[in-house]
Amino acid sequence: MLDVKKIESDFESIKTSLGNRNFDTSLLTEILELNKQRKMLTTASETKKAEINKLSREIGELKKNKQDAASLMNQVASLKNEMEKEAKELDDVQLKQTNLLLNIPNLPDSSVPVGKTEEENVEEKRWGIPRSFDFTPVDHADIGEKLGMLDFEAGARITGARFVVYKAGIAKLERALINFMLDHQGSKGFMEMITPFIAHERSLIGTGNLPKFEDQLFKLNSEQPWYLIPTSEVTLTNIKREQIIEESEFPILYAAYSPCFRSEAGSSGKDVKGLIRLHQFNKVEMVSICSPSQSQEIHQKMISSSCEILEKLNLPYRALRLCTGDMGFASQNTIDLEVWVPSQNKYREIASISNCGEFQSRRANIRFRNKEGKLEFAHTLNGSGLAVGRTVVAILENYQQKDGSVQIPEVLWPYLGGMKEIRK
RNA sequence: GGAGAUGUGUCAGAGCGGUCGAAUGAGCACGCUUGGAAAGCGUGUAAUGGUGAAAGCCAUUCGAGAGUUCGAAUCUCUCCAUCUCCGCCA
Numbered sequence: 317m318l319d320v321k322k323i324e325s326d327f328e329s330i331k332t333s334l335g336n337r338n339f340d341t342s343l344l345t346e347i348l349e350l351n352k353q354r355k356m357l358t359t360a361s362e363t364k365k366a367e368i369n370k371l372s373r374e375i376g377e378l379k380k381n382k383q384d385a386a387s388l389m390n391q392v393a394s395l396k397n398e399m400e401k402e403a404k405e406l407d408d409v410q411l412k413q414t415n416l417l418l419n420i421p422n423l424p425d426s427s428v429p430v431g432k433t434e435e436e437n438v439e440e441k442r443w444g445i446p447r448s449f450d451f452t453p454v455d456h457a458d459i460g461e462k463l464g465m466l467d468f469e470a471g472a473r474i475t476g477a478r479f480v481v482y483k484a485g486i487a488k489l490e491r492a493l494i495n496f497m498l499d500h501q502g503s504k505g506f507m508e509m510i511t512p513f514i515a516h517e518r519s520l521i522g523t524g525n526l527p528k529f530e531d532q533l534f535k536l537n538s539e540q541p542w543y544l545i546p547t548s549e550v551t552l553t554n555i556k557r558e559q560i561i562e563e564s565e566f567p568i569l570y571a572a573y574s575p576c577f578r579s580e581a582g583s584s585g586k587d588v589k590g591l592i593r594l595h596q597f598n599k600v601e602m603v604s605i606c607s608p609s610q611s612q613e614i615h616q617k618m619i620s621s622s623c624e625i626l627e628k629l630n631l632p633y634r635a636l637r638l639c640t641g642d643m644g645f646a647s648q649n650t651i652d653l654e655v656w657v658p659s660q661n662k663y664r665e666i667a668s669i670s671n672c673g674e675f676q677s678r679r680a681n682i683r684f685r686n687k688e689g690k691l692e693f694a695h696t697l698n699g700s701g702l703a704v705g706r707t708v709v710a711i712l713e714n715y716q717q718k719d720g721s722v723q724i725p726e727v728l729w730p731y732l733g734g735m736k737e738i739r740k
Numbered sequence: 741g742g743a744g745a746u747g748u749g750u751c752a753g754a755g756c757g758g759u760c761g762a763a764u765g766a767g768c769a770c771g772c773u774u775g776g777a778a779a780g781c782g783u784g785u786a787a788u789g790g791u792g793a794a795a796g797c798c799a800u801u802c803g804a805g806a807g808u809u810c811g812a813a814u815c816u817c818u819c820c821a822u823c824u825c826c827g828c829c830a
Contacts, residue, residue, distance in 0.1 A: 355790070
């Protein structure tokens, strides 16, 4: 959430910034207008309330002395009437303003390239050389199905399209990757966590998934407004919701494995085959909560940590700095990692690492006490480390053999009881 | 799921419906004291919003929300969380 005071004082630059995100900036004008009303109504109703409070004290005095207070009470009654009307208007205005604010994305950092679409993302790094095959590489879904270890039909039978059943060797590979990734992140100082996989509305507002992106979430049919989490970024970040943190605890570094649930509304026809786009997938996620002065450095740390995972797995990848038009709602600066997918002959997203600045902590009210003893909003960051299903895609495809078997990256051998390849 | 209890500031813990943003401890900060420290003494110790150049003033906040009342931490209702007992389970 943006600071209204900032919108007031830096109106033009914020307008440009959000324009670069393809955002309809007329909302900003509306917010300023509401803010004027808000201030007026606040002053008006508070003045009346002050008067009422004063009279009430006088009434108390009179009553104590057994004197007649009827005329004062009449005065209060009529003041109260007006005050309540104004207070109600104020509530309306405030609600409207908050709703608008909750729908405004974060401001891109000055280092973010300006651009309209993903075409204008900037490649910052390329690592590894895509393998040249002496046969035509098969896509991962076919590899998995031929091995009898990825069962999309069973997934559809149980639940529906975009669900899968992992079996035997590939199920083990998925589990091994989770463990490997958590161990790696742990070695970089990220505390391993297990969080709920269901979160309530306030948490999802905190991270920016609500109110704007409700159609991308699975909502439970429960008494409480509960949702399946789309990523454990939600739960990890909200661990500190409404909390005041001592600066000495910073930087907080968390890592968690969780399944992620996404409705994928609006993506019909995209990546219909295979593991790339499922309603449920596994991910290891990193989250950091830190002070503003630390956040850039932590961002870098998270990026290199995830890069190292790909390097240890010997998977070719590239890093992109997302342009203003392609960045996520809550982010002010995002690096995507894309892994090489031979069957598609291109790089596909496998991680997204974002610095959200104080955008989320304003929504979730995550604050810390700085050296002067004053309260300040913390910075939050999140990043994949990594998407596990897509890592399986990359391993199956990049390590496939002509006979349909798949070699296992050496770093995973200890996680698989010494198993070095997957074969039927 | 059933029964009961509780929810106050950084923590512990008071609080007759009016002068309570809230006693008292502890903690913390500063000062005095001391060769230095401890003890002792003194002072200070919330957030958010409005207004103001500032000092300040005003409003709101005692788990959350609604209500009763001229006036609510204090009364009523709903919800949430925690604890104890019972039931049911992984």
